[in-house]
Amino acid sequence: MHDYRVIMDTPRKRTRRGVKLARWFAASSIVVASSVYFLFDAAPSSDADAPTLVAETPPVDDSVESRPSLTTHTLLLPGQATDIATPADNTETAVELPAAKVQIQTSAADLKIDLDTTLMDTVATTNNANVETSAVVSAAKAPPAEPEVPIRWHNHTIKNGESLAIILNKMGIGSSEIHHLVHADKATKRLTKIQPGESLRVLASDDGEIHKLLHDIDRLNSLEVTRTDDSFSTRKIKRDAELHTTHATAIIENSLFLSGQKAGLSDAVIMELAAIFGWDIDFALDIRSGDSFTVAYEERYLDGDKLGDGAIISAEFVNRGRSIKAVRYTDPTGDTGYYSPDGRSMRKAFLRTPVDFTRISSRFSLGRKHPILNRIRAHKGVDYAASHGTPVRATGDGKVVHRGRKGGYGKTIIVQHGGRYETLYAHLSNYSGKAHQGNRIKQGQIIGYVGQTGLATGPHLHYEFHVDGVHRNPLTVKLPEAQPISEKFKADFLSKTQALLAQLDLFRATIVAER
Structure with a gap:
């Protein structure tokens, strides 16, 4: 049994016949199976066209003792002849031929040829020069893919006078793509109402196609738009702020508003405090110097930065010696309101005054x-x-x-x-x-x-x-009460609010002691 391989993988020419073999297999789309078969199960051609193999042994050159004897195998293909010389002993030789790789195994009875070309993979087996062949031909390789269009991120903070169209046009995105984006669904239509200070991050290709868009409405809320085939999908992203509880106490000297500012309260907290007690106290008429309040409220933080103030948790207002307390409670159905310690709603059917701080x-x-x-x-x-x-x-x-x-x-x-x-x-x-x-x-x-x-x-x-x-008289008329907390929620209310009211008392006592 002789096992030889001939590998053709460089453009160098070693034999004219080797070149012919490589060129023939590179151009051919046939497969060989018992005779010549064409790609996709084509019918065989006539017997005259079948490849045959003729083996002949050349005379031995005794002048070179180290050279093994050679048997020349001639593979006869339709209209062509290719000679391959192989050693007679069980050694392996390699011959470089262009554009193809050939494996040859020989014995006295059979020859096996494996071909890998740039266009096909072929395996052929012969027996006594009568070609019995099984072959597999792969489809022609696809042409090289076109270079991908580069895509890149664009970051932009909206400025006064800018619109979505102006911003995206500067990024190389055309009007048709912008129209497609804003009409994708209701969420993307909001992009036409962007405000100064908001930011856009757009992933787009250099040919003007949007792949992804992120609209940061604020630090907690964002809109993500992603291309899906020929449309866009949207997802709202909401981050949760960290809530810290703080408190303040003030004695009123001139007005609630000025005293609240002096105590370090934001305008939003002062207005909410007035709204909570506005059913019981007329802040334009009833406030007196020496009145006081204590309030516990939330502050919202994100990544260590304060974003702003949150809701009031509990509060007490002392007006003309009368103490009025309120605590925030959310019932199991999700309704939130402010109640007195015994569960009566702070909200009445009517406000005392129709205008603020007058x-x-x-x-x-x-x-x-x-x-x-x-x-x-x-x-x-x-x-x-x-x-x-x-x-x-x-x-x-x-x-x-x-x-x-x-x-x-x-x-x-x-x-x-x-x-x-x-x-x-x-x-x-x-x-x-x-x-x-x-x-x-x-x-x-x-x-x-x-x-x-x-x-x-x-x-x-x-x-x-x-x-x-x-x-x-609007100032003295007895206003109808709002509905108290539902009896089925009363136990839940008491269990959740008692600790909040105790905390409020502690805040007030601590500040009074510090003074």
Whole structure:
């Protein structure tokens, strides 16, 4: 048994016949199986075209003792002849031929040829020069892939006057791709309303195709847009801030607002404190020097940086010696509100005042002399002096039953609250767009703005409160209570709020002791 290999893997020419063999197999798409078979199970050709193998042994050259005897195997292919010379002993020789690799195993009875070409892989086995062949031909290799278009990240912080189209155009993204992006779904439409200070990160190819877009709305909220085939998918990403509890205590000297700022509270916390106690305390009328408050509230942090203030957890307000406490509670259904320690809602059916941090310029009186008419005329409401354009809020849920001019009241809104109660807001400079006649409104919703239309000497709000059609003093009328906490949640409420109220007492005692 002789085992020889001929490997053709360089462009060097060793034999003219070897070159012919390589070129023939590189160009051919046939397979050999018992005769010549074509690729994809083609039928064999005639016997005259079948490859044959002729072996002949050349004379031995005795002058070179170390050279083994050679047997020349001639592979006869249709229209061609290729001679391969191999040693007669069991040694292995290698011949370099271009563009192909040939493996040859010989014996007296058979010859095996393995061919690897740039276009095919062929295995052929012969027996006594009668070609019996099994062959596998692989499909032509695909042409080299075109170079990929580079993709890269673009980072941008939105500036005043910039739009999404302007920003993406500067990144090399065309109008068609931008239109496709913003109309992908409702979430991507928000990209057309980007605001200064927000940021965009866009992964796009140099030919203007968007692969991914990240819109950082703020440090906690982001929108991720990813290309999926010929469309885009979106995902909202929300990070949770770390919540730290802090507290503050202040004694009021002039106003709640100034005292709160002096204690280090943000405007947002002061406004929330006023909203919690606004049903029980008229901050324009009831506040006195020496009143005090203690508040425990959350601060929001992310990666060690303070993002801002969170919700008030618990608070106490001492007004004219009367202590009023409130604690935040979320019931098992997810509803959140502020309650007294015994579970009564701090929220009443009506707010005491329709404007924030103003002063009373005229009280309810049945014998007041009118400043313009210069005669005695009952003043059936309360006047709140405020700057022109100050927001006016509905004091309770209800329905707008009048919006328009009303004699000396000027621009007026009247709200009906159920069957018994009605409130009136007069001398407005303008109306809110959501307070049209017939619209239902919520407590605290802005319905108009302070002005001096009608019979008014300066900007102020005239506010009236009617019970069963009778004018009542808004400052003293007993307001209906809101519903207390549900009995089925009472035990849960007490277990969760007692510790918060105890913490509030500890904060107050600590600060008092430090003073």
